[in-house]
Amino acid sequence: MSYDNLLVSESNGIATITINRPSKLNALNKATIEELHNAFDALDQDKSIKVIIITGSGDKAFVAGADISEFADFNVAEGGKLAAKGQELLFDFVEQLSTPVIAAVNGFALGGGLELAMACHFRIASVNAKMGLPEVSLGVIPGYGGTQRLPQLVGKGRAMEMIMTAGMIDADKGYTFGLVNHVVAQEELMEFCESIASKIMRNSSVAIAQVINAVNANYKDGINGFEAEIEAFGNCFGTADFKEGTTAFLEKRKADFPGE
Structure with missing residues (x-):
């Protein structure tokens, strides 16, 4: 299967999905969300694939957010439909996938990008990663599960502060908060993720x-x-x-x- 916004590779039971919109810092638009759904679905049905790793292209961003230009003029009903469809199609879908999904956070993971990382089963970050939910600075709130998953991972108080201030935290703080499991050098990120994937693959x-x-x-x-x-x-x-x-x-x- 070919994709316009993704690169998908497979090796020794490990599949890697790379969101490939570097000029947009890999921002999530409607087409990318649909392609991600299709890619995850296809890989989950492939019994030879035991672990999926998702990352972003380039060295700046995992996913720097949603593509704001697609919904800047939405009304109330359209906004609600956008969140509901996105959660069903991608974020809840990934969380419930039967194949383990590791987020390799290789840079900015903001807004929908952090929400996607949090929907994965766990996260590993490179030292240059920056994470946050800045939606309130745009007059809106996280709509792809951020208000629910962030408190589950870091606790209510920390989540409230992160969302209300619209601030970013670095990889080390993300590790301290429990948002990411490990922090590694950027050049070691994918190899490290693959090493954990290999350990998972030994099991049932x-x-x-x-x-x-x-x-x-x-x-x-x-x-x-x-x-x-x-x-x-x-x-x-x-x-x-x-x-x-x-x-x-x-x-x-x-x-x-x-x-x-």
């Missing part, structure tokens, strides 16, 4: 999909996360991966998971 992809579902359940209204965990735990007992994993353990050998 079926079990990992259940982990994603169970952890996410804790953050959904009306769902008991403990009950979701119990159900996911039980589901594992009916898989070929469970049989292989337990058999390999008892036979004192490395498991060769079939992914079923």
Whole structure:
């Protein structure tokens, strides 16, 4: 599948999606959001892909925000529809993807860019990364899940301050806040992400999909996360991966998971 705004590569079970709009600092427009949905969907259905890494082209930005020119003249109804469709098509979709998604934050991750990174299952930043939700400086608020995911990651008080001040934080502060898992040199970012992806790939992809579902359940209204965990735990007992994993353990050998 070819894309106008993305570069997609695959190697040894790891897929890399690069948002490729360097002249716009990889800003998210409608077309890019749709392409990202299609790319994630296709990779998630490809059983040979065990981990997805998403990053931005160039050395300045992961995603510097949304393309404001597309919605500057929207009315109330259009604005609400923009947020609802974007959350469904991309941000919630990525969060719920059964394939692990790592955000390689290689520069500015602002507005929709930080929201996309937060929708990923975890984040790794280069030392030059800058992160923030500056929407209130435009007279609007984050609309792609930022007011919900940022407090979950950094706590209510820190999230309130970041959003209300429209300020940016650097990679080290992002690490201190728990927004990113690791901070590495820019030239080492992709290799570092791939090394973590390789560790993930040693394990059962079926079990990992259940982990994603169970952890996410804790953050959904009306769902008991403990009950979701119990159900996911039980589901594992009916898989070929469970049989292989337990058999390999008892036979004192490395498991060769079939992914079923």
